[in-house]
Amino acid sequence: MKKNRHETILSLIENVDIGTQEELMNKLNEMGYKVTQATVSRDIKALKLVKTPLKGGQYKYSAVKSSLDDFSEKYKSILSHSVTSVDSAGNMVAVKCYSGMAAAAAAGLDNLMSDKVVGTLAGDDTVFVLCRDESSATEFKRIISQYISDKN
Amino acid sequence: MKKNRHETILSLIENVDIGTQEELMNKLNEMGYKVTQATVSRDIKALKLVKTPLKGGQYKYSAVKSSLDDFSEKYKSILSHSVTSVDSAGNMVAVKCYSGMAAAAAAGLDNLMSDKVVGTLAGDDTVFVLCRDESSATEFKRIISQYISDKN
């Protein structure tokens, strides 16, 4: 299914350096997603990934830091399938997840409102999100809550 | 001169939507810079411009803030080989590391400025550093930042 593949692509490019669509295609094939370069090209367009020139003269695909709109397209599904509840105290937000899902959720949370988030730390079923200040934390909590209840 | 052309490119992509290197080449030619697509490709690599997919199904070149990848291969010691960014809020500092490197970084951080540090907690790619107070955290962040940016 396309949605699963998209999620896989996002975590792939985060963890390994992918320089071309062919590389990405091969990784996906290894993982059981039988797709061609044409589909990878479409996926990249849909996910708004960019091919970034690196210092070493290499290129790598990466997700661009998100506005809220971009975020909802990219990570909404991941979050809504991993997060169970969210609460905050002071400038910290605790995001409770299904067992073992915290790392996956943190990947998404890291890309959300980076202006509000200082850092995240994932355990097994909990992600701690350090926000810049209390109002950032409150806002963050509010938005995540929305995403949880809005499954798609 | 290359520098002038680079500056021109940066202002061009900021002001008009450029979707291909050929478009950019034509604009440059109109403005008196006689260059070919080959040079434009090199310029784009040098300036680290990215071809971003837009909502409407179009593409456009844009400048992107330099990120984690800029730092790779640059560090000399263990910290400089693992830390990518650092930020603080209140008396907490979040040290972002490469995937899987947080534990290694934390070992170093524990021994660094121990007078300011109460404790550290490492996840996979983040270390939370609990500092004695806010000014300690700020100072800690400042020093690590210097360390990171003091590359080569």
Place this chain on the structure above:
DNA sequence: AGTGAATATAAATTCAAA
């Protein structure tokens, strides 16, 4: 709607030159 095969288009690189 989503996809692959083929193709068209775009972009990166090689090689020679200044």
Place this chain on the structure above:
DNA sequence: TTTGAATTTATATTCACT
């Protein structure tokens, strides 16, 4: 070191099919 012409490589799109 910088560049253009030619080339290779990479990527986007078209078209047919599901």
